[in-house]
Amino acid sequence: MNSNNRTRWISLIAVVIILFLIPLFVKSPYWMLVLTLMWIHIIVAESFRYIVTTGEYSFAHVPLMGMGGYASALLAMKLGLSFWLALPLAVLIVALISIVIYYPCLRTTGTFFFFASFAFGEVMRLCWVRFRVPFGGVGGLRDIPRPDAIHIPGLPPVEFTFLSHVPYYYLILVFMLFSLLIMYLLERSRLGAIAAAVRESKTLASFVGIRVWWYEMVIFVIASAFAALGGSLYAHYTTLLVPLEFYWGLGIYVCIWAVVGGTGDFMGPIVGTIVFSLAREFLRPIPQLVPMVYGLILAATLAFLPEGLISLPSKILPWIEKGLAKVKER
């Protein structure tokens, strides 16, 4: 292990420890809510980027996240399953749905893929609106059961109630770190290398023996499973699901988070999601400005930092060094 690698590991561990210590310092329930929702959004944005590693932009991703939420909520409400069983089942169901959706979509690429996936997303959203049974129509689902208490021997049981912001924070933080770890390992593995080849040239990839659609399918199903995980956590955290929340606008927001952060780097969507979530909080007094500010950030990033905010340090550092050199000359 070289020193560069070691610094990276140490800073990573430090960040994780800080994330675990945050609830000791942040006492405001409001900010706990903001942070917890941000972890869910990071899962969704990072899994969206996982699709982008193949070069396609899917707008069925956010509706699939909603599908995960609906599946998990309905399993808990209609069948009385516990959250701990409903979540993996919802992930499995969405993985199957994503196979059905992406099978026809994968016959297209580029703009056509975008429109095909967009259409399937709208179909899902309209299903929730039109089929009052079981999806609850425009009003959606309410009173979704919260997770059962976790019993750790020797400690009081960890309850999940309306007031338990801290247990929710830890629950969702752990799920987020787990998802990021899996996606990071996947990207570093052979599957990641294949995704890069497919992104660069599908034709050439097929001529080195890669079954392009098969690998794309594998990647899309994994990404959809993580979106479903985010959706399920969201449903059981907010206990409320409304079709409007998963409309195409959120799909575009997720895309903006990932693109502004930088889809070329694993950390990009994480940075993008954090920046936009915080920007939204500071714009809370004037919410009508949110879309405009988002648009401005997007335009500025695309114009000046096409590789995303994540490339900012590597662009700024040479400037600073130049500036320092000039100051020294004087």
Added chain:
Amino acid sequence: MSTPLLEVRNITKRFGGLTAISRLSFDIYLGEIAGLIGPNGAGKTTLFNVITGFYPPTEGKVFYKGEDITGFKPHQLVKRRIGRSFQLTALFDNLSVFQSVVMSQHLHTEVGFWGSLFHTPGNRQKEKATEAKTMEILKFTGMETQRDVLAKNLSHGYQKTLNFTMAIGTEPELLMLDEPLCALSPERVTAIQNLIRTARDKGVTVLVIEHNMKALFPICDRIMVLDAGMKIAEGTPKEIGENSKVIEAYLGGAIDVSDGR
């Protein structure tokens, strides 16, 4: 000669009303270097695309080692050890030369999924074997000095060579090259000619499409001439060079085949 490796039987390809190839048949035999020439629009690249499964033929069949491979997808052909290079360089632009060639061995690297996920020691060993193999291939085509350059930053000559190197990386038994020699410097042409010969000596059968006839004639055992989607002549380079039909239709005059380039 022995039984053919590749048999093309009565291939016809129409695009709407345009007949790009009409009732074309030929054989490629094990261990030969066969050339395919013809004027622009003769249907050479279309023929390659039909054989390699880009689009199905309107009529006719293609057999490889006796197996009907008509309309097979590219990855199925690579599995049967048919490799191809591209006329307009198709590359993994943002991958380095080394990564590209590692990728080209996709079917032959035994790196398992779980092994690569958790970086197991066994996997590390297999990766090392792949890396050694990649360096060997890079040395073979003379690209080892460019190993860490991104494909998009290579010079045109090296890009063409990389395209060829990646076709070699798929370990083909039949290598189909689409204009590997055009628009290259004389030194590069000689280098690639030598590579094609060496590949043949190692047991690879080669089918080359080429515009640069002076470069093609000295390496080919047999040449087929295509015009307006039909085969108008077939024979040794010497016979083709003297064939009056070919000269009239295409060459515009007798050519000197003794010169190397």
